[in-house]
Amino acid sequence: MKIEDLPTPCLVLDRTILLRNIGNMARWLARHRVPLRPHMKTAKSIDVARLATAGQPGGITVSTLAEAEYFAGHGITDILYAVGITPQKLDQVAKLNSAGAAVIVLTDDLDTAGAIAAHRQPPRALIEIDTGEGRGGVTPDDNELLEIAARLGPYLAGVMTHAGHSYSGRSLDDIARIAETERAGVVRAAERLRQVGHAAPIVSMGSSPTALHAQNLDGITEVRAGVYMFGDLFQAEIGTHDLNSIALTVLTSVIGRRPGRLLVDAGGLALSKDRSTADAPKDYGFGLVLDAAGKRDLGDAVIRRAYQEHGVVEADPMHPLELPIGARLRIAPNHTCMTAAAHDRYFVVEGGDEVVAIWPRVNGW
């Protein structure tokens, strides 16, 4: 099967670029002698997970229990569910763990820590540490850290932080500084726990930007990152991914033509309504338009508007787009995690136009 035979819109994943991105991250972390627990929230695919865990301890991170169930069903047992747990979700975790998985949960809440410890089959739990993002977590010096740890007792497995504010870093120096704050904060939290007798074996940090730009990972036992596997326009804009190393694109067909613009069959559902590049140095609208081979030879053509199933391509005046109805284009996404989520499979290529595999994804909750 060739790319031109595929139904549109669909996801095209370039395995050659994917392997290069995975290799770059592995080599970087190997220099720090810190293993990777890849975050599968972007790829949501066992085929990608196998590539991303190769040469690593084998554990993964997930963002939904649907992912945990899917990956456990495919033989991955060491799973960190890195979104704050609710007491109601503990039964589903227990069910997975009874069936052989070792799902670790996350909390920053005293009552929830109590619910975990009181469950008939408590999972191991990490305490979420806020190292500056201000989303979830207790700060490293908060007294509540020790109270939550005491409440978890033997189920405490360590600490975790996510410096999601690294995404608002506007230079690699910014990101390196944020990475150091992230590292120092979560290590400080682990040290406080150890001072009062907790083992806290897991000290987990990560985001693709800080994983790739941390200068020092002392005290960190694992790094989490996900979007680096595919990359996207936003990561390229903040300098943490090469624009030519975006592994995932949306294949689309021309469905309308007017002077200076085209309609394509990739709209707000196929691309997502993510506008993360709106405030970036370069605003790509809803995505950058590439040719059918995934090459950037259409200049600055972007998806300027996105209806549910229609995308409006605004051509670059220097690169007129004279294409017939049915012609194929590929769109590099603003935010690959959001774009991939509308699709149930990847059509895998290796640089060329031959589809070498179809890899399913797990979506939903």
Place this chain on the structure above:
Amino acid sequence: MKIEDLPTPCLVLDRTILLRNIGNMARWLARHRVPLRPHMKTAKSIDVARLATAGQPGGITVSTLAEAEYFAGHGITDILYAVGITPQKLDQVAKLNSAGAAVIVLTDDLDTAGAIAAHRQPPRALIEIDTGEGRGGVTPDDNELLEIAARLGPYLAGVMTHAGHSYSGRSLDDIARIAETERAGVVRAAERLRQVGHAAPIVSMGSSPTALHAQNLDGITEVRAGVYMFGDLFQAEIGTHDLNSIALTVLTSVIGRRPGRLLVDAGGLALSKDRSTADAPKDYGFGLVLDAAGKRDLGDAVIRRAYQEHGVVEADPMHPLELPIGARLRIAPNHTCMTAAAHDRYFVVEGGDEVVAIWPRVNGW
């Protein structure tokens, strides 16, 4: 099963409100003596389609071939695929039509009209008319209209327009004016076709706003509308839907708490990144926060930020949110078509907290 037993995030669909919305549209169009061809791109559910087509001729509108296949498989045969067709998609249409469906396609392109007529099993086709939206279609007085009609020959079934720019109307008078332009334009196109001998039996217009606010539908043979079934915050802001008649909400759980705000497990995937209310009179962020019963008693609490799986609820200072981890809330969406698309089913209630049915959805392409 009760709402409190449901896994989160998930869709809750209130059948009582849905039936009221469907009844209002049917009564309004009955006054004009024009039937409805409901657009199923919002609901994507056979159960909803059965309610929306009750008392109507029975045909529907779809936005993807996946919907066409799904609804045809559930016995609905009269299907308008209302997104510009490509020559490559004609085989799939032919396959559905061979199996008993009567899928009608849409084009505004001369070459594509030729490809339709030359197919081994041509579907009937509508010509898309641009009555002011400027997305797709030929204008009513364009010479190309007659050329495309000639190329389609016996497969020409009529004309269709979509006044999507009614969404930017800022008053009901605006919308009524746009509806009249939409009606007059598509009827004019049909008249031109009839003057040269084409039957053009179908003269189709629609969008929920213009369907509900047209004062005159003379010459129109069918109206298409979809979002009116569920409604959303954006439709409420433009005055075409009652804020208390939004049938679809996202059920979510509290997963974090800080002064003045909460974290919930409905983020950018469960809600979509749609920000259509950003420019509306009232900006609801990524959605309006309701209590677990779907009532608006939390004031102006909204989802201010949306990460992949985390939503940040900004409380209304007049309505402090003191809720434990695991407490339930419901979120009214900005744009119901986009929000529903991340979910594979509806949990159906009838005003109360009892789940009376589970209705699947068809997603993807």
